[in-house]
Amino acid sequence: MVSPFKISIQVPNYKDDLHYFTFRMHEIPKNEACEYSTPSQLFVVSDIEGNFAPLFKLLVAGGVISQKMEWLYGSGHVVILGDCFDRGEEVTECLWLIYGLEEKAKRHGGHVHYILGNHEIMNMNGDWRYVHPRYAVGTVSLTDPPAALYYANDELWRWLQSKNVIERIGNYLFVHGGVSRELLDLRLSLSEINALARPYYSHKFPEFLSDNTLHTLFSADISPFWYRGYYNGVADKSLVKNTLKFYNSKHIITGHTMLETITFFFDGKVINVNTDHANNFSEGLMVMKNKFYRVFTNGEYHKIG
Structure with missing residues (x-):
């Protein structure tokens, strides 16, 4: 359900005001x-990090929305794979765009998924290490719900609290960082991971050190938000195979670790979609009929895999 109350947000850096x-x-x-x-x-799309223009251009190029931000994707699904926060200047605008598209998608039988990344978690628990100065103004207590970005903005706060750490859509497992061996060894279902993590999105990490499960869910090296093992040599084929088997999936799709282009690993079983949006190397991943395409902001598609 939606409220009859409407909000209008100015598009940042547009040719007119x-x-x-x-x-x-x-x-x-x-x-x-x-x-x-x-x-x-x-x-x-992953790791937009407050860069509105690349997000908008990719959604248009992928046929998801029109130039007027109308939903064009029918019953298709869009996945925002974490890290909309930090570094760029338009975090708020990115969040509200995604927020608004959720309702528009549902009206047409589609869906917008927002999987939380490490930057969402850092901001939700008041970590200011990467926050753009525009948002890090005034005096903010780190014991309060974050942060300068959320001044008087309980709506986005509640909305983010409803989001997941990990999801499966068809044969595709979506997680911002990845599934570490330590996480897989816990033998938690997807619903258990999300249910265990959600109450602690805004807690400071030292509280988790005495609880093995929470430590695994939030500790930097092995957390699903932070894990880089697929790309730094820590993970091996057996971990990928066992993860896919346990979660009844055929592909793991992640962001987090930035690459020059959307890239397949482990014989196509792991796909990284994080590219450098801030420096005009934006790509999105399109999946149609089990075929994969890189989508560029100029509207070009390149088949991969």
């Missing part, structure tokens, strides 16, 4: 499901 996108406020958000059947098509 009269370009806005409009959306309706949601009702009280419910926690997202974490398993979905295979949609007609998928579009995946």
Whole structure:
């Protein structure tokens, strides 16, 4: 359900000051499901980090939205694979765009997924190491819910609390960092991972050191938010194979570790979609009929895999 109350947000850095996108406020958000059947098509973007223009251009190039930010993707699903926060200047605008697209997608039988990354967690528990100065103003107590970005903005706070750490959509397992061996050894279902993590999104990490499960979920090297093992030599084929088997998936799709281009690893079983949006090397991943395409901001598609 949505509220009749509408909000208009000015598009940042547009050629004029009269370009806005409009959306309706949601009702009280419910926690997202974490398993979905295979949609007609998928579009995946990761690590936007407050850069509105690349996000907008990729969504247009992928046929997800129009220049007027109308939903064009029908029953397709869009996955925002974490790290919309930090570094760039338009974090708020990125969040509200995604927020608004959720309702528009549902009206057409589609869905927008927002998987949390390490930068969401750092901001939700008041970690300011990477926050752009525009948002890090005033005096903020780190014991309070974050942060300068959320001044008087309980709506985005509640909305982010409803999001998941990990989801499966059809045969695709989505997680920002990855599934470490330590996490897999816990033998937790997707719903258990999300249910255990959600109450602690805004807690400081030292509280977890005495609890092995929470330590695994939030500790930098092995957490699903932070794990880089697929790309630094820590993970091996057996870990990938066992993860896919346990979670009944065929591919693991991650962000977090930046690469020059969307890249396949482990014989195509792991896919990294994090490219350098801040420096005009943006790519999105399109999945249609089990085929994979790089999508560029100029509208070009390149088949991969």
